[in-house]
Amino acid sequence: MSPLILSAAGAALLLDTGGQGLPRVRHFGAGLGPVAGPDLLPALAAPAVPLLPAQGDSWYGRPGLSGSRTGEHWPVRWTLDRLDAEATPGAGGTVTIAASDPRAGLELVSELAMDAGGLVTMRHTVTNTAATPYRLEGLTCALPVPERAAELLDFTGRWALEKVPQRRAFGHGVWSRENRRGRTGHDATGLLVAGTEAFGCRSGEVWAVHAGWSGDHVHYAERVHEGVALLAAGELLEPGEIILAQGESYRTPQVYFTWSGAGLDDASARLHAHLRAGRALPVRPVTLNNWEATYFDHGLDRLLELADKAAAAGIERFVLDDGWFRHRRHDRAGLGDWYVDEQVWPDGLHPLADHVRKLGMQFGLWFEPEMVNPDSDLIREHPDWILGRAERMPPPQRHQQTLDLARPEAYDYLLERLDTLVAEYALDYIKWDHNRDIAEPVHDGVPGVHAQTLATYRLLDELRRRHPGLEIESCSSGGARIDYGILARTDRVWTSDSNDALDRQAIQRWTGLLVPPERMGSHVGAPHDHVTGRSLPLAFRAGTALFGHMGVEWDLTSASESDLEELATWIALHKRLRPVLHAGNVVRADHPDPSALLHGVVLPERGVFGFVQLTSRVGSGAAPLRLPGLDPAALYEVRVAGPVPDGAAMPEWAATPVRLPGSALGELGLPAPALRPTSVLVIEVVKVAGCDMRSHADF
Template sequence: MPDVVHLDTDGTSYILDVLPTGHLQNLYYGGRLRRMDDYEPLRQKNDVPYGTMVNVSQEQRNIGLDDQCLEYSGLGKGDFREPAIELVFADGSRTTDFRYESARSYRGRPEIPGLPTATGGEDDVQTTEITLRDADKGLALVLTYCVYASYDVITRFATLRNDGEPVKVRRLMSAQLDLFGGDWRLVTFDGCWAYERERNDKPLAPGVYVNDSKTGNSSNRHNPFVMLAAGDCGESSGECYASNLVYSGNHAEIVERTYQGKVRLLTGVNPSGFEWLLEPGESFTTPEAVLSYSPAGFNGLSRNMHRFVQDLIVRGEWRDKERPVLVNNWEATDFDFDKKKLLAIAKEAASLGIELFVLDDGWFGRRDDDASSLGDWDVNEKKLPGGIEGLVPKINSLGLKFGLWVEPEMISEDSDLYRAHPDWAVSTPGRAPAYGRNQFVLDLTMPEVRAYVVEAMTKAFSQGRVEYVKWDMNRNVSDGYSKALPPERQGEFHHRYILGLYEILAELVRRFPGILFESCASGGNRFDLGMLCYMPQTWTSDDTDAYARLTIQGGTSYGYPQSVMGAHVSASPNMQSLRASTIETRFNVAAFGLLGYELDLTMLSPFDKKAIKEQVAYYKEHRRLLQFGRFLRVPNRLDPDKTQWAVVSEDGREAIAGLFQGSARVGLGQDVLTVPDLDTEASFSVKGRPQYINVKAFGNLVNRVLPVKIRGDGVVHTVLSSHYMFRMADEDYVANGDLLSGYGIKLIQQFSGTGYNDRVRILSDYGSRLYFITTVR
């Protein structure tokens, strides 16, 4: 090995060195540095020991591992911080001591057995493997670094190979990153059902911070995507690091700041409840971690992650395809539907320009509520005479594609499958299993269960022409135990469950390469890179309230592109929040994702039908930009209660911006529209999307804008509001790119308590508008 390993992306450098003790250390990770003849300026000086220090050897008495920036730490040799590896040997000891042995580099990258990884061939990625060895125990530890230069991303994983006696693996993290110092804060994305991935910032004081999941999936509680941000980091400037995990199970991101200011980040499979028996001759490889650095603030970091996810995580026929506008029947019908009702919704959808009809829960077994039939994937002929095969041609004849909802990982106690195979449900011997949504979890560690799921889904997806599948998972995993595993391997259950899931998904994607799969887990309970390797989009949240979605989709956007986010327009008041919002705002928020509608289209007013028809046409016209453009979060310079998003084309010559208001406030009627990353040398036209206001919103003020007098909130007013399309004030501006992408342009005044004319914007509570920006030709 040379004195150092110096890994470069287009904009970053990652530099490793070996301490005199033989331990691998991290010299630097940040903006790109030129190669050096001498790396001494980057090395920590260890000229004298400090009090209570444990030195590894008498020959290196000034070096204590507890104050070094190490690359992969264990227990028992003086590093008392959170370790990356924890093993238990046959004699009960836990001390490990891995020292540098060799390194090699090559073009391309390896796969990980049983686990998904980023893609990439010899032209995309260069791999470096560094082997460390604990000679006393016959263990080799291979640290793998895959460098995606043009993405400013380095992925990492670790492989432990046992050439000695049996050993129990209690902890084996995918990556460890030690930073020398700085004023860092930990940024996590936390939540619960129907309010996932809200951004939370935690200034790092000395101590340990844990962001993890113990639910059996990546969870809605704490997403595996985290950031370390400098104290002055904002959306457009400042240093920040990102870490994510290509994994869908229990994970942990552990951050420790020492009193001396060093910061350690660990990410990988959650050590809590995990134990893996590694026999002689066996290896264990961790999931892949994804690391990135940007000096250009959170938007710069998001750009790295978005491009990486779009190009190298998502794969298959749908990776670069524009996604169809869909309608899902769930919030329209719940379980209460028949063929006639579904076709009525589909007919309305076709008339509005919608392209895909999705049949959600309730089409199989005796599924009239959530208490039965999961696992019995035969069509309910009472609801659907003629089955799916009879329904699909009728849907197709309307010009719509057909999609189907399934929840294959679950089993109902009241099901033929459970009565035949109660042992297939996850449960702990001698204990009554816990329920979640009236259902149990299938034990995917069992080969016969995996085979059943694959064949049952193959049959379901072969009914007629199924072109889209929504794969749901509506409960967390409890009672973790497998009857297929011996007692000494029960600590492997949760990881083996995920391995079983990936095996199933890989086979079904192979059998049905043309199906557009969407992952779902009670909304965003499993929104992660692992699922995106098989399914190119994920249902973002069960909360479809437009105002809540600003937080949910905005938080999600830090680590994931809008091209993977399902976003639907639902009814008002919203079913989850009971908040009322306009049909225009509901669309404007959903347009920054993969657009769908989830409401009873047969019950719409003429006003809403006309509005939706124009929305769908607008979305289709700009679909490529909205789904695959560069997504930006733009702080509002005048009012923090307003949210602004933008998507910008790669060449900076086209964009769509959205301005979203929270509570309307009298006297604050001025707004500035800023759209970063435009071509500063070009001139641009800025046009507000044609939008309509329901005159019901004006109450008695309706007489200020109508040519005739009517009774506010009366019968005439109600009838009028269902038919009359009151057009929002037109907005049409011209501005140079340097102004628009820098300071911004001042918009026409918003209604602020008095006066109205055709140059006044009306937004009200939760109001919004989209703007199309394009070069002047």
Template sequence: MWTIAGASTEYTVAAADDRVDLVAWGPVGVSDGPSPFAFHGKVQYMLPGDVAAVEYAPDGVRPFLGADLAVAGHALTWRLDSVSSEDGLAATFVDEVTGLRVVTHWRFAPGTDVVERWAVVHNDGAAPVSLTRLGSAGFNVPTPGGASLSYLCGQWAQEFTPAVTRLARGRFEIGSAQGVTGHQFAPYLAVSTEDGVYGVALAWTGSWQITADADAAGLTRVRVGRALDGAPVTLAPGESVTTPVAAGAYSADGLDGLARVWHAYQRVSARLDRTPKVIYNSWEATTFDVTAAGQLALADVAASLGVETFVVDDGWFVGRHDDYGGLGDWTPDPAKFPDGFGAFVSEVRARGLEFGLWVEPEMVNPRSALYAAHPDWVYQADGRPRSTIRNQYLLNLGRPEVHEFVLSTLDSLLSSYPISYLKWDFNRPRTEADRTVADLDGAHVRNLYRILDHLRAAHPDVTIEGCAAGGARVDLAMAARTDVLWPSDNTAPLDRLRIQDGFLSAYAPHLMSSWVTDSTGLFDERPRSLAFRFVLASAGVLGIGADITKWSPAERAEAAAWVARYKEVRDVITRGVVHRIGGPGSARCAVQYSLGDRVVVLAWNAGGLDGLDRVPGRAVRLPLRDLDPAARYRAGDAVYSGSHLMAVGLPVRWTATHDADLIALRLA
């Protein structure tokens, strides 16, 4: 039996025949007693691996209730060869028939309560082996009363919608077959029990799958890993493949406590020593109609508001007058920048602004010089028509020459101009792929990671924003390689409030890029004030995306005040411990951020806006968390005890003209 420990939790496994089974997972000391996964009685009509809390199983060991690894031609079995306890745990399994050697790994990320798991599959045999299933891990949860599964679903403009499914018996599955994380589901699942909540997530930006199986004996086993989309991964003799990292987390404090575990984990790879800059993005103001004069007019106003980085979005390069052309030809358009692009960038910077640029480097338009020169670079299946989405094709980034083109293009842009912010977009999934080519999905994703890793190392001062037609590329791997992520193209206030609430249940605020715009709702059209929009966008990394040249002097003055207030508290928001209070569907809707003795509360009225005071009413109370009950906290002119703020709550009163607030509290 082996135990590894995190910050406050532990994970214990034991060898059982030719398996490694989970013994206990929970707070430190949970393994000191009988395992909740031990079963008694005779196994009927199945194999022991089907009812055991097995950590990683081939289909020959777990043939009926869901295996993690399978090969073409026959059921795979193996023997447990060795277990090493250096740097976490590693168990080696060997199959004499195929020559496969599989090493499964466990470790806690330093200082966190997230256990990372992955497998490395080696072909030590004399013949190729085709893997038809390639999971990263199986996570076991004791659910004698059935499982309550929480997940995040949606579509474009409605990402990260929380949903709950009760699974008494059977199978539940989410995933993506699009070659990208996808809008439909986030690679995240939580299993709630009477004794705590267990979460799993995947660090993979291609096709993926999370499957929960609840059996008759009170066990829910969650399988996490890549989805191979009907295209096996074939290993030649001597080759190996490493699965993506599957991460598991436990919290005794419910789903909100689980969110804090994930936030702490994501901060391990974050560059939190860099202050997140307030950005302006020109997309909603100008779309493709980019000119030097028009952008500089926006930059003038942005600078007056206190914006720190000005980002030119789509439309800056040759051939890009609409979404029918230009992608792939990443040369600044001399007609749009008659004095030269370098001179334009210098003009932006002369206004006291850093400069950022939008790119979509994995895409190409049929009407572009790149496609004319290299039509074979796009995904295609021989003899099949190619489909366009948003009038564009997807480049096969797994090809060495495409990888080199994208890498050199971005390197050249970042080296030629003083660019400090790069917004990397991805506006269509993969549709055509030649399944006779080995591991297209894996090759594309691995080269994406290679480029992002290179950019971070070669251009360390550049902030990278991950975007994919909104939130279609949000996962642990992107969270570790970018500085911010774009949750959705929907910036309307009440729609966005719901999206951001779901986002924060799995991803940290330092990752959440959010803009103030003038957009109206797609799903909830009720109007909200400019203050509401600023408080909402301040819940992560603040940006502005409206046509600010059309804002009135009063609106600009209010915006400048909000930008200044955000700058005073952004370190607390992006680095603090998060407690969500209520939600968009309740009278209480707020987020509390705590860092040291500083507390910031962002609150919104997500309900009605009568505010007429013609009938009796009382203030909405926001119960805060984890304060010192004996201390006194000041918010403006008001002073409260910590006990009062936790037991009774911080009072807020909404009116027709006051529908949101940012409240900073300090020790009195």
């Protein structure tokens, strides 16, 4: 029987559909060219991995499906009932597989798709067909990786220092990253990557998996001694969380698989393209958030002055953060009481909102809908709405508990309050926060994270349905809820609670593997950072924020006139470069100097690069700036785009625009400037119209 092949953008997924059971995956990786016919599969050396690995398919690693029934146990052996496929060579396609095991009392539907960018998505649905309940313990999605995938990369972190990379050898056994925090987590891996030895951003072959789920989740890599390895991910279920009665089903989150033959950048580009294709975003307005400027001080005159300064600097959206609702003079009370505090705002928020709009800015508001303070009118009236056992309060964090959104009355209350406030103030934007891990979640006597996550999704979906123009940011004490489940419902993520630009360089670099720049909130913080205490120059803070969804979180009323002028210059530069920064392919050079970074965003006609000197370099000479991602056959005009950093020793090319072919810029590079630590140089390249170096043999 001929294999089933999905192919697009140089990637391919090959399914062996012969036999009575589930198809086996024989290959996920580089495109295979015009191969077909019954002779292909016997000739392939690649081992086969069952679509849902199980011992009945001679897989002795971690099973893809695990569960039990009281009093009897039948290992699952699937019989293929139906396979529907639509595949267009070079353009991807879809596969839907239905299978069953009457003895085990289960049915399965597996859905696979490859998009035009070569990204593979997968999800499974299992249904209990027997009269006895089925206790589902786990259901994950997996694809194989070849033996040459010798290293693993994943990410850890903490509050205000997310996405810290860690690498290790991909040996025998399971490397599992499990999250039980009730949200994606500061330490969430985001992407679990397997790759050839010493792979980098622009080199090596890599495979990666991501679970698009905002609750408890698992990502794992496994290699068995038979020579087979795989990557897998899915929801992490607690015992008793999913018990299927006859006819009931469970559907996994969407799981994303990406491959690249040219390092992490290409794998990342496939993810970015998929996310961008899902929903077109309007121009991303430069945003001011008042949190680090005023905290809980909501004096109207002070906020009006802050809005004036923001508008004068070119800011396009003003967001009022925590502190506007009843009893919220500190973080120990008021969460859940979503009414404008009449004591602080006797005329409501209208005086501020109207003033902001007269200045030409949008108006947004902060909420933390899923959390409550026990010291709140809501919980005094409804103590049973807390997610947990009524007999014992869960451990507190940040003076907060979690509101049980799966309880219809709590859900209805939140929807009514949010809907009313969005309508009354014609809100353009919501910053949706989630500031604690969920501990001991119990809903109706069973573990409650699954139901809580789905209820949150429903709430977001319904709010957007009622207010189609509303934009929503996912914040979770910084970057603790960044995944494709929440990004399907929001427009932006708050990357970290740290605005320290030095830490932000790494946080944004690695978060950006999953999230494109236009969806990564990146703010210019205060001169003296509120989290780390580090003092950094404005040019470095602004040059770091430039490469994301730019914003400001700084008390501009305390800034000098020269600082305000410099900030306005950077904001104007961001607006000019925004069409590239928020639409192009992100590139990260494998720069040989560990004291510096070189990254950029490239479109066919233009590119923007940032050369970042993090610390003092060891050598007296600097490595050249080899600009990645450019068309080698095109001629480019190269210029310095932003302010020249203080104290920089600039090379000759920086004095006036020069013209060089993409091949030379990528292979030989530009002479690097000598920059002081914590400096950014912004470089712009523009393709020269009508110049194609393919006609010049010397190049």
